[in-house]
Amino acid sequence: MKIKLLCLFALLASVNIIHAQTLFTYGTHAVSKDEFLYAYNKNPDTTGSREEKLKQYLDLYVNFRLKLQAAYDEKADKDENIKTETENFKKQLTENFINKQADINHLMHEAFLRSQKDILVSQVFVKFSTDNDTAEAHTEILKAFNELKAGKNFEDISLQYSNDSVVKSVKGNIGYVTVFTLPYTIENIIYSLEPGSFSEIYKSKLGYHIFKNAGERPALGRKKIEQLIFSTPPFYTNDQVNASAQTADSVYKLLQSGTSFESLLPSYGYNYNEFPEGNVMEVKVGDYSEDFEREVFSLKIAGDISKPFKTGYGYNIIKLIENLPVSNDENDINLATWLQSQIQSDGRLDAMKNKLVENWLRVTGFKENAYNRADLWAYTDSAMENTNSLPALFKEIKPETVLFQFTKKKYTVKDWIGYLSNPGPSSDADEHPGYEKQMHDYIRVACSNYYREHLNDFDSDAAEQLKEFNDANLIFYVMDKHVWSKASEDSAGLKRYYDAHKTTYQWKESVSALVVTAPDKSTADLASARIKADASAWRSLADTFNKVYADSNRYEIDQLPVKQQVQLQKGFQTSPEANDAGDSYTFIYVIQGYPQSEQKSFEEAKGAVINDYQQELEQNWIAGLKKLYPVKIDHAVLKRCIEN
Numbered sequence: 001m002k003i004k005l006l007c008l009f010a011l012l013a014s015v016n017i018i019h020a021q022t023l024f025t026y027g028t029h030a031v032s033k034d035e036f037l038y039a040y041n042k043n044p045d046t047t048g049s050r051e052e053k054l055k056q057y058l059d060l061y062v063n064f065r066l067k068l069q070a071a072y073d074e075k076a077d078k079d080e081n082i083k084t085e086t087e088n089f090k091k092q093l094t095e096n097f098i099n100k101q102a103d104i105n106h107l108m109h110e111a112f113l114r115s116q117k118d119i120l121v122s123q124v125f126v127k128f129s130t131d132n133d134t135a136e137a138h139t140e141i142l143k144a145f146n147e148l149k150a151g152k153n154f155e156d157i158s159l160q161y162s163n164d165s166v167v168k169s170v171k172g173n174i175g176y177v178t179v180f181t182l183p184y185t186i187e188n189i190i191y192s193l194e195p196g197s198f199s200e201i202y203k204s205k206l207g208y209h210i211f212k213n214a215g216e217r218p219a220l221g222r223k224k225i226e227q228l229i230f231s232t233p234p235f236y237t238n239d240q241v242n243a244s245a246q247t248a249d250s251v252y253k254l255l256q257s258g259t260s261f262e263s264l265l266p267s268y269g270y271n272y273n274e275f276p277e278g279n280v281m282e283v284k285v286g287d288y289s290e291d292f293e294r295e296v297f298s299l300k301i302a303g304d305i306s307k308p309f310k311t312g313y314g315y316n317i318i319k320l321i322e323n324l325p326v327s328n329d330e331n332d333i334n335l336a337t338w339l340q341s342q343i344q345s346d347g348r349l350d351a352m353k354n355k356l357v358e359n360w361l362r363v364t365g366f367k368e369n370a371y372n373r374a375d376l377w378a379y380t381d382s383a384m385e386n387t388n389s390l391p392a393l394f395k396e397i398k399p400e401t402v403l404f405q406f407t408k409k410k411y412t413v414k415d416w417i418g419y420l421s422n423p424g425p426s427s428d429a430d431e432h433p434g435y436e437k438q439m440h441d442y443i444r445v446a447c448s449n450y451y452r453e454h455l456n457d458f459d460s461d462a463a464e465q466l467k468e469f470n471d472a473n474l475i476f477y478v479m480d481k482h483v484w485s486k487a488s489e490d491s492a493g494l495k496r497y498y499d500a501h502k503t504t505y506q507w508k509e510s511v512s513a514l515v516v517t518a519p520d521k522s523t524a525d526l527a528s529a530r531i532k533a534d535a536s537a538w539r540s541l542a543d544t545f546n547k548v549y550a551d552s553n554r555y556e557i558d559q560l561p562v563k564q565q566v567q568l569q570k571g572f573q574t575s576p577e578a579n580d581a582g583d584s585y586t587f588i589y590v591i592q593g594y595p596q597s598e599q600k601s602f603e604e605a606k607g608a609v610i611n612d613y614q615q616e617l618e619q620n621w622i623a624g625l626k627k628l629y630p631v632k633i634d635h636a637v638l639k640r641c642i643e644n
Contacts, residue, residue, distance in 0.1 A: 023637045024058075026066055027629030033637050036061060037644070051642045058638070064475070066625040071474035074481075082473050089469050094452045097462050102352035104343065111339045112330050114179035114191050118285045120215040121174040121190055124148075124158045125167045127207040134203075141201050141208035148198055154212050164207075172212075175293075178219055181286030184348040186211070222284040222324040223296050226261060228268040231314040248308035248315035255305055261319045268317075280321050292316070357444045360451045363458055365407035368443070372396060376403075376413070377435045383417045390417060404443060406450045407457075416442065482621045487614040497613045498602050504612075505605035507598040510556045511568060514538050514589040519547045524576035524585035531589050532573055538589075552591070554604070561586050568593025 021033040039061060045053045076082060126141045128134055144161040148154060158172030177190065186209075189199050193213035202209045228251060230244040251264060265272050265279050273279050283296045292311045299306060299320035308315045327335040343349050372395065379394040390399045390413075399414040419442050433441075456463035487494070498505070516531065516538070518524035527541055527548050541550045560566055564574045570592055576585040602609070 021637045021640070022634060023641065024062060024631060024633040026062065026069065026626075026631045029065070029069065029629070031061075031065060033641055037641060054638075054642055058633070062631055062633075063622055066622060066629055066631075067475055067478055068471055069629060070482075070625055071478045074478065076474050076477040077470075079477065082470075082477060085473055086466075086470050090455075090466055091452075093462055093465055093469075094455050097455060097459055098353060098356070098452070099349065101356055102349055104340070104349060104352075107343050107348060107352065108336065108339055109330070111179050111343060112335070114187070115326055115335075115339070116219055116328065117216050118176040118178045118219050119190055119193075119213055120176050120217075122154055122158065122172040122212040122214045123162075123167065123174055124154075124172055124210040125162045125164050125207055127163050134208075137208055141210065145201055145210055148210065154198065154214075173214075175286065175290045176217070177286035178284060180342045180346055181284070184346065184351065219326040220285055220297050221326040222282055223299070223320060224280050224282050224322040224324065225296055225299075226265065226279050226319045226321060227270040227281060228261075228264055228317040229270045229314055230268065230308075230316075232310075233314075244315055245308070245310075248317060252308050252317055255317070261305060282324070296320075353448075354444070357447050357451075360447050361443075364447060364450055364454070366404065366443075366447060367406075368404040369402050371401060371403060373436075376416075379413065380417065380420065380435060384420060387421070390414060403439075404446075406447070408454060409450055411446055415446075419445070479618075483614050483618045487610055487617055490613075494606070494609055494613055495602060497616065498605060498609045501609075501612070502599070505600040505608060507554075507594060507600055507604075508556045508558070509568070509597075510554055510594045511560075511566065511588075512552070512554045512591040512594075513560070513566075514550055514552050514591065515555070515561065515586065516541065516548065516550045516589070517584050517586045518545065518576070519584055521576055521578070521585050523548060524587060528573065528576055528587050531587075535571075535589055535591070554594075560588055562588055564588075566590065568595050 022030045023033045023036050024031050036058070040054065040057050045057070047053075071077070124141065124144045126137045126144070128137050140161055140163070144157050147157055155171040155173075159168055162168050162172060177187075179187065179191075181187070182190065186202070186204075189202060190211055190213060193199060193211070195213050195216050198210055198212040200210075202211065228248075230248040230251075232241045232244050236244070251268060254264070255261060262279075269279055270281070271279075283293065285293065285297075287293070288296075289311055291309070295306050295309050295316070296318060299318070300323075302320055302322055304320045306316070306318045308317050310316075329335070375395045375397050379391060379397040382391050382394065392398065397413060399412060399417075401413045402410045403413060403416055404411050416439075420438065451458065456466060514531065514535065516524075516527055518527050523545055527545055527550075530541065530544070531538060538550050538552065541548045557566060561579070562574050562577050564577060566572065566574060566588055567590065570590060572590040572593075574588045576587045578585055
């Protein structure tokens with residue numbers, strides 16, 4: 001029996017050793033084989049010998065851990081800038097991970113499909129009575145629904161049962177809508193309907209609805225316009241309305257005679273803004289009245305100007321600035337950016353996130369403590385009436401009483417009163433929910449905040465990304481302190497380094513030359529002809545040609561950004577040559593050639609000197625860190641890394 005126990009203990013010990021093999025130590029700190037291989041395998045170099053690559057990476061990783069430890073010892077993690085950057089990154093990272101949980105990709109795909117068509121919508125709408133009695137409205141909408149199922153005409157039923165004057169006046173016709181026109185819940189209903197079909201009864205805050213898909217068409221997209229408006233408010237007399245119409249006609253004649261549209265915006269522009277982009281409005285289907293949209297979408301070419309036309313707000317003249325047609329490519333970056341911005345602003349993403357909170361309540365260790373709710377509500381009434389200080393005690397309720405908690409945080413009566421005293425934006429300003437509803441909402445707000453604050457505890461990928469970002473920030477901090485800024489600012493040290501390694505900094509075969517870059521070949525050809533005619537006028541190129549850049553300097557032949565053979569002859573000029581991406585053209589004009597090797601002055605070599613001096617500083621710093629944290633590598637474990 002004792003032998004069996006000894007064997008078992010030996011086996012368990014060997015298992016623990018396998019799972020916790022230390023690859024190397026630095027000072028009192030240890031790094032396991034698994035930790036090292038995890039870092040290596042994120043971006044492994046698969047070329048050449050695995051043994052050679054692993055050993056090279058081990059040298060880099062040891063230096064990385066030494067620098068990171070130095071950062072912590074120097075309390076770089078306490079630096080306010082580092083802390084702020086980490087917190088900002090964490091917020092961004094958290095929202096990205098939560099968006100992923102909320103399946104923003106599904107919402108993007110859904111919105112893309114819906115963006116491809118516009119739907120003509122009609123409705124039957126029975127409003128609730130003024131006293132919010134829903135029973136009568138429900139009876140009427142049910143009658144309408146049954147008659148529609150019996151095959152009655154939708155317009156006739158809308159006219160008969162709708163009790164809203166505006167809806168009756170148009171026989172229930174809402175007009176065309178597209179994605180993001182209506183609240184997401186209603187959009188879901190409408191886009192689930194086949195052409196000609198109608199929905200089940202839908203209850204909103206205002207009443208009961210039945211929606212119909214009265215027809216579909218390919219989506220018209222969006223238009224950017226500028227607008228001149230000549231208002232005709234309801235209180236205007238006929239003479240005043242006619243005066244507005246005459247003003248609109250006079251302005252239109254000015255436009256026809258050559259007056260610029262923009263010059264009239266300060267006097268007649270809709271919501272005029274002194275910044276030009278502030279006067280451009282974007283119009284999509286369903287955003288505005290049908291008569292206004294009809295005129296907007298009748299303009300086809302950028303720069304087109306409408307004749308004056310009347311809407312409910314007055315007479316309008318509009319100018320088309322840009323067509324934004326619907327892309328049928330789901331990978332179109334411009335469309336994807338627009339869809340995402342709309343999804344994040346119209347509430348549908350928030351609705352998906354709110355659903356996540358119910359799951360978060362489970363994973364965050366939520367527990368509601370026992371307390372007398374009636375006593376808490378009474379205490380709350382007293383606290384809300386006396387805003388100067390909290391009541392010390394009411395029965396068993398006091399400011400420190402814990403109402404609920406998560407794994408790492410408790411929420412007290414004091415927190416609850418603070419929440420009520422600083423309400424967030426409400427979906428309905430006229431709503432005054434009771435304490436039960438407010439407590440329900442508070443728990444979920446607290447859960448959402450707690451989950452965001454402790455995302456690392458629930459998502460290992462997020463925790464790893466945050467750690468990597470923080471490590472990179474700390475490394476940047478200590479490298480800048482000990483190497484980069486130190487080298488750049490140490491002018492005496494740089495000069496000493498140059499003097500000690502002077503022979504290293506030699507000009508190879510080189511030229512003094514103009515390097516000219518243009519955005520396209522035709523512009524490059526014109527600039528090339530200009531330089532060939534008078535190279536001394538090179539500084540005027542930027543004034544003559546748009547997006548042409550010219551620089552005069554000395555370059556070694558292998559540094560020149562062209563593939564053509566460059567002759568070391570004054571006046572030699574290459575032909576304009578496309579870069580690898582094909583988005584610009586470059587040519588060279590030789591001012592003077594230098595065929596022989598020459599010593600570089602300190603100023604000429606300064607960039608290379610700084611780089612070399614930084615390397616020396618880093619090597620000396622690493623050597624010092626290795627004395628401070630002696631590094632010991634277990635070569636047997638390293639061998640297993642190589643074999644695996």
